[in-house]
Amino acid sequence: MAALSQARNTPERLGRVLEWPVKAATTIHQGSLVVADAGYAAPGRTATGLVALGRAEESATAVAAGSVKVRVQPGVYKFGNSATTDLIAQADAGSDCYIVDDQTVAKTSGTNTRSRAGIVLAVDADGGVWVQVGPGL
Incomplete structure (x- = not known):
């Protein structure tokens, strides 16, 4: 993509509550600590390479990866x-x-x-x- 040559209306996310696609075969309970696991939301657990995202604002269960999203708030x-x-x-x-x-x-x-x-x-x-x-x- 080339550099701008005029003004641009750049979309914004406020970042207060974000939606994350849920990892396959995973249930996240409201109020739990949620992590990013290979790009998908999952419940916190003992493992390396996870990124803590915040608290689940709702419960969510995914059958396939990304089939549902969960709202997470840092x-x-x-x-x-x-x-x-x-x-x-x-x-x-x-x-x-x-x-x-x-x-x-x-x-x-x-x-x-x-x-x-x-x-x-x-x-x-x-x-x-x-x-x-x-x-x-």
Whole structure:
């Protein structure tokens, strides 16, 4: 494509809530941590190479890859805390945390077996972890 020679009305997406095609044979539950897995939305899980996208705004089930889309919103969300040696503490605020499953995060990458979830912002008295999640963080 050649460079512009006149004004152009460039389409815009505000990026507050994005629709992602869902991975084949996959169910995503509303409120879960959603990741990009080879370009498709999937629930968070222990695996490498995933990109944390945000929270599912609805539930969705796909039979074939991309047969449905799920609305996902980046932001700051409270997820469950991992256990024992991977427990996140308030002292970890400002640090990266890692995906255990679609509702749980951990302090470490589990010896490079987990993908990054986002940035720890706070830990509540009940142990819940507030995480800033979204692509490009």
